[in-house]
Amino acid sequence: WDEPVVFELHRPGERGVIPPRTEAGIAGAVGESESLIPASMRRAEAPKLPEIGQAKVLRHYLRLSQETLGSDLNVEIGQGTCTMKYIPRINEMLIRTPHMMELHPLQDTGTVQGMLEIFHKLDLAMREISGMDAFTFQPSSGTQALLAMASIVRAYHDSRGEGDQRDEIITTIFSHPSQAATAAVKGYKIITLHPDEDGFPDLEKLKQAVSPRTAGFVVANPEDTGIYNPRIREFTDVVHAAGGVCYYDQANANGLLGITRAKEAGFDMCFFNLHKTFAAPHMCGGPATGALGVAEPFKRFLPGPLVTFDGSRYELQGQPHESIGKVRSFYGVAQTVLRSYAWIMSLGAEGLKDVARIAVLNNNYLYHKILRIRGASAPYIKGRRLEQVRYSWQRLTEETGVTTEDITRRMCDFGLHYWTSHHPYIVPQPFTLEPTESYSKEDLDEYIQALEHISNEAYTNPDIVKSAPHNSTVHRNDESSLDDPKTWCITWRSYLKKTQPN
Amino acid sequence: WDEPVVFELHRPGERGVIPPRTEAGIAGAVGESESLIPASMRRAEAPKLPEIGQAKVLRHYLRLSQETLGSDLNVEIGQGTCTMKYIPRINEMLIRTPHMMELHPLQDTGTVQGMLEIFHKLDLAMREISGMDAFTFQPSSGTQALLAMASIVRAYHDSRGEGDQRDEIITTIFSHPSQAATAAVKGYKIITLHPDEDGFPDLEKLKQAVSPRTAGFVVANPEDTGIYNPRIREFTDVVHAAGGVCYYDQANANGLLGITRAKEAGFDMCFFNLHKTFAAPHMCGGPATGALGVAEPFKRFLPGPLVTFDGSRYELQGQPHESIGKVRSFYGVAQTVLRSYAWIMSLGAEGLKDVARIAVLNNNYLYHKILRIRGASAPYIKGRRLEQVRYSWQRLTEETGVTTEDITRRMCDFGLHYWTSHHPYIVPQPFTLEPTESYSKEDLDEYIQALEHISNEAYTNPDIVKSAPHNSTVHRNDESSLDDPKTWCITWRSYLKKTQPN
Amino acid sequence: MSENRTYAHPYIPNTVPEVRQAMLEEIGLESVEQLHDAIPDSLKLNREMNLPAAMDEYELRRHVEGLLARNLHAGAYVNFLGAGCWQHFIPAICDEINQRSEFVTAYAGEPYEDHGRFQTLFEYQSLVAELVDMDVVNVPTFDWAQAASTAIRMAGRITGRSVALLPKSVDPDKAMIIHNYCTPVMELRFVEIDARTGKMDLADLRAKLSDDIAAVYFEVPSYLGMIEDRGNEISELAHSVQAISIVGVDPISLGVLEPPSRYGADIVCGDLQPLGMHMNYGGGQAGFIATHDDETFVMEYPSRLFGIVPTEVEGEYGFGDVAYERTSFALREKGKESVGTQTALWGITAGVYLSLMGPHGMHELGGTIMQKSRYAAKKLAAIPGVSLRFPESDFFKEFVVDFNGTGLTVADINAKLLDAGIFGGKDLSASYPEWGQCALYCVTEIHSQADLDRLAAEMEGIVRA
């Protein structure tokens, strides 16, 4: 489709939908609406929204949907770290009922016992999966969960009178940027540890980093490299000994379900992204859920309210004064709480362990095959990885001039996603693959073959890779305007102003 | 997508879904299922269905859906006679509720009062729209409605003792093939009238055709040409005078709503395709509904049961012995009855009349523009048409060698449908366009421009048209096997047998 | 035209007054009234139609939801009604696919722009072909009754004969449909059923066989649920007079029951509704017909048949119409019967269903139904006064419960069950008055043991009361 921008569909007088109207009886009783608005506040000029008939609006957005490569439509293993797994359709159907969609969050709790039961039962399942003692589903993404955890770290030290003294949070370079960013939002100074030669977080560096200023330590394990740090318990012990709080980024816990838990590794808190490990969809980027769990001593700091159960009735119970308060309106993304509950119920303990094992099996199969592709490598230890790997095309780039960004665009021609890595590129010319448990051997082989094909192209006909995409809906962007305030256009009205000056 | 046939996704051991299981308590009470089946009837060899994981099944069918050009996705005016109008999304949402989907047709009528009320109210609306006296929604397409009407013609004459004598049904060549075919199914001899020079059915020919053998006369008005026969009342009078029954093919009544009715034109019966005029979707070819209405004297022949209302309760009432019985299980496609009821309620009397007027306006605008395209013409009278027109590329073919079938394939490259006409091609090199009320002027202009473009190509570079499609999911079919019993492959197993012999 | 309207109807963009006016001018007209000048005034409706006022989308939603809320449904009640429309487990993906905008709104495009539709229906044909073990399956027809009607008429054309034999146990409604469709070209004659087993009386069948007979039609399982285990014998009897053996099947039984091809069927037909369609108050029916890949049979199908073909590109598949010249689309009254819009979306859905279930799913499902229905029958038959009408016959999914010993009518019992949240089985007393108070109960994989125990407990309470 060569679909115009929605404003270009504007035809004066057309209507997409007619909203509910005022009955004559009401208008008669209260008068015209204009008369009810203070004169200074009546909108003088109508918003320049487009006027479009209903069929055309539908057609436009349906076409745009077809131009979007959802994980349902492809072998979605190229967005490593994101755990793009199969989204069970039954779960999507279950949330499409007025018994879910039409619930107001402030309804009397007696009228939402079913909903609260789902919150409570997911809490119980999460406790078992993590070893933590209480969960909240309020944070609406991993980033918000990290922010909430950093907030709890602060509240904890404040409660001990050490809030001002402890102003440093330690993280690692292979962790998600939000670990550092959210801690900084909470006013912390960030100490970033770089890995040792094998790609493990460096225990010696940690020991040097901790001090009475240490507020907390946040880390993923495995990190984006897929390398599991077996000495993690020593890390948490070091931090605890220094008086710091240890919190675990388990946004992606896909290789660990039923195998190992936050508790045994010595963490005080952890969170799971329900939209990663727990099969809630990503929805183009949210709404999502970072299910946040804490050990008992930290429960009083959780944002409120929490769902409680007295054996007969579920209630929403406010949190004590020491709580960080709230991080998001109401109680979180209830639909996703239901989705993840349904997913766990579809698998049971054994199924969850199958998830972890097959995710790791798939990843190691992929890893094994990709290392055979000309120009590809996987820096750091040579041994097995867990659920994902950060690879490098360094050699390919050196030998052919084709970069990982070129390959991003070329993979699109095969109907596949491909992602490089978060910045900074510690691994040169990086790419990060995570096959999850959802893909079959044939699916993995298809993806591998595409990479092989492109590697061959790079060595024989690099221009075809560099000039990609060739098969996309659109051609290559001229990105020169995106960083220039004079030319960037963040809205259509801005585009019109900047490109049609007169 | 280059999507394999679903059998090629087969991987032994994979599962798409696990069906509900037998509880141990039941198995214990009745034993293994094999023991409950007579030995001779136990399936000896499992069906060779493919084994495929759930994600892959979903991906396969989603991709195939994207390779299907639904009317939601394009300016759908090229499937003339089919009245491809906007399918209101609200109606599709309204049927997706267990209060509709999970109704069993044999439930006590006291438990389905809402459903029966919808049937009854659509009946009332249809009566008003047509002037008929009773409707059934049992026929599940126009073809089945025509069959039901031919059956009623027979039952009517049988009831008068003339069943054997009256063995001819008269139709016209510009009518839908099912008019003739269904009458033949009911054992009638078919007399087909050809049009006069202006494209009108020929009254003189009709007068010659009627006789004591005339059982009935079936016609559309306008026919596929979009030409309205203003003398239709004379036609029905002639048939009635000869003792025949007149039934009206109003599959497409889109140009007539609120303007003129079956009753005033003298018809004894008519039917409306709810999936055409009344905005139910076509669903790749059904299930559909041919809402069949009759004048009072024919009510007793309708298939049963009919919905009745005594002022407080809706009932399903069986039909008398003279009824043709039934033509379809239960009461019809209830979802579509609801859709069309909802559509009528969205428009009201005034809106329905707008439908007819804008459908005719759009068609005449299109007609006006298409006649200016080089090589295109519209045989028969030069005046206005109602809701559709059968055009001809005769001149274009003569001058360039490009045929209407070539253009079918080429239009696909523009993301548009284009249909020639029913057989036989009375109009040479035909194409049939019906814009309905749903498309805006810009939409029509887009379609016209595509035809203009192709006409220009035909005159300057005909090969590009003849070798189309160029932009489809697939390339041009080799159709040579389709009519040869030795090579046709109607199923995958047949394909395997015929192409992999050994 | 609503001249006082200041905006367009959302469904009709060109009701915008300025656009309408511009278009009228373009074609040389002054008013919308002129558009219908071709229609004589004498035929015009000289008043506005008397219909309720138009509703906006929210009013409509509230109105319709209000009406629908008055329906009690089988998702909330426990349902034992079957009799041609059955409540089965429907995988969520079936609905996801059949609710896709593309499939909902496509119709009759060409193999190029609608490649997906052609492929999906070809796959549907192919999947059902495996289930029924035949090489040819049609694009779906209206319902089982239509499929049976057409199968009988195909047999009539193939044999040049005009009588079909059917057992009396065929659903009376289905028999009405077949009768109407066959009249006056073919005649139906009914074969008695054995009062003890509910199966076809083979002696009567033998007696009725003759050179006039085009076809013998029977069902497995039958309308009354019985598994006919003498299919081979019946087919042989039919073949002995050069008649065609037509078998109607419930396709959901074919994971555990032999396909009719194995007992001599020449034509197989049935309903797809169990394979992924919601009941929809009877709107989920769809019929199929299957035969061997024999030109004599194939050329008698009225339906479209999609075939797979090569394309210009090596290894690529295309799809097209097989033997289109058979059809009434091509030949009008000279085509085979008639073809038109049928039930393609349900064909697509049945294909999705079978792709998901696979051979193991169908096998397990069939076994589950066997077990659960037997369990329910056993529990009911244990209630004093309640018995099975045909206790000696094996059955699949449905069975006839005899309430004559309770002194109650089926209507009474069902009314009480309804109060208990249960839709009781179909009352057979009107269709089979000779059996007194009997009902046809349907038990599928969706019934839990708890549901069945509750049915039995409620029933016991009712008959003891």
Added chain:
Amino acid sequence: MSENRTYAHPYIPNTVPEVRQAMLEEIGLESVEQLHDAIPDSLKLNREMNLPAAMDEYELRRHVEGLLARNLHAGAYVNFLGAGCWQHFIPAICDEINQRSEFVTAYAGEPYEDHGRFQTLFEYQSLVAELVDMDVVNVPTFDWAQAASTAIRMAGRITGRSVALLPKSVDPDKAMIIHNYCTPVMELRFVEIDARTGKMDLADLRAKLSDDIAAVYFEVPSYLGMIEDRGNEISELAHSVQAISIVGVDPISLGVLEPPSRYGADIVCGDLQPLGMHMNYGGGQAGFIATHDDETFVMEYPSRLFGIVPTEVEGEYGFGDVAYERTSFALREKGKESVGTQTALWGITAGVYLSLMGPHGMHELGGTIMQKSRYAAKKLAAIPGVSLRFPESDFFKEFVVDFNGTGLTVADINAKLLDAGIFGGKDLSASYPEWGQCALYCVTEIHSQADLDRLAAEMEGIVRA
């Protein structure tokens, strides 16, 4: 691994034993246990997790539907709860689009394979920009509270100051969220509200303005429903100390109310939930932030901002990230705050909503809400003992009802309304104890006159009883 399983889990294809074994061999392993050798035994869970047994799809459906059936919902009850989550008319197309498999399951692809997602979000930004009359809008953030928090922190960075002023009428929950997000970097100070009008006390505002003040935040309409009509004056006061004026709005009001750009707002924020999102028990929230196209402001957004660009092909549009180097994706802790998964699907939905509504729809809708909410307030205030807490102030959609004259608590009243099928307004007695028994009622376009009359009638019955 479930060694006794004879088939794969539908969600995990490689649980097929043969496939699993082949893959293990390929990578040189013998058992699945070896896959986790990197994890020390001391950290391994040495037991199976204690979780309920796995359910098949039908069991799951029945289980979850059973749970959900215990919820009473606002589709079946008449609901007057608002307070940050509002029940509005949702065009069916909003759901059609946000239920599309492609949008549900896409995430963070590149501009080429996800062109549609980029375009849809760019369009969303552009449509909201028209509604709020600003040139820059972000990809949606979590909710209004987050948007307000970020707006305040943006103001802090722009001004180099660390105090924000907010009126006490801000939703206490929202204030908690902002407080947590700002602590310890910024401080919040609250401005009194006028006890008579419910609006901000400008004298107190003046008193609290100083060189420390980074921003003045206020809302139109306020949490309590009041239309603040002195926006210009408040913005000018803020600007008088070089502070930034931040206005929170309910975007559904902007068809009839002036956009904040017209009364001096530098940053606008609010919640998208009214624009096409179901309430979803609070899962429908999504925040937006808008500013002028001023580099100083744009460079302080933490969010992604999608921009339109040309492509290699003349006339074609492409889309990409504007000033990506701002973000924490690019700079980790040195980026602006933090960015991650937010609420993109609701942004897409809001875009669809605004495309459907157009300027006329938004205008009519705003007017309808003004009229219906006023009508409800009038009817309630006519009941003896019931009054409006701020009778002199104009309001939009929500208003505070004072029940102190009835002698009843809001809790009592709401319990009785619930029995009558009505969800009464939000009880404010805990948040605003100084007002005694007051409740916040929300009336939108979805309430029919009959609904409002029924509320009044039931209420009258309750207070007179």
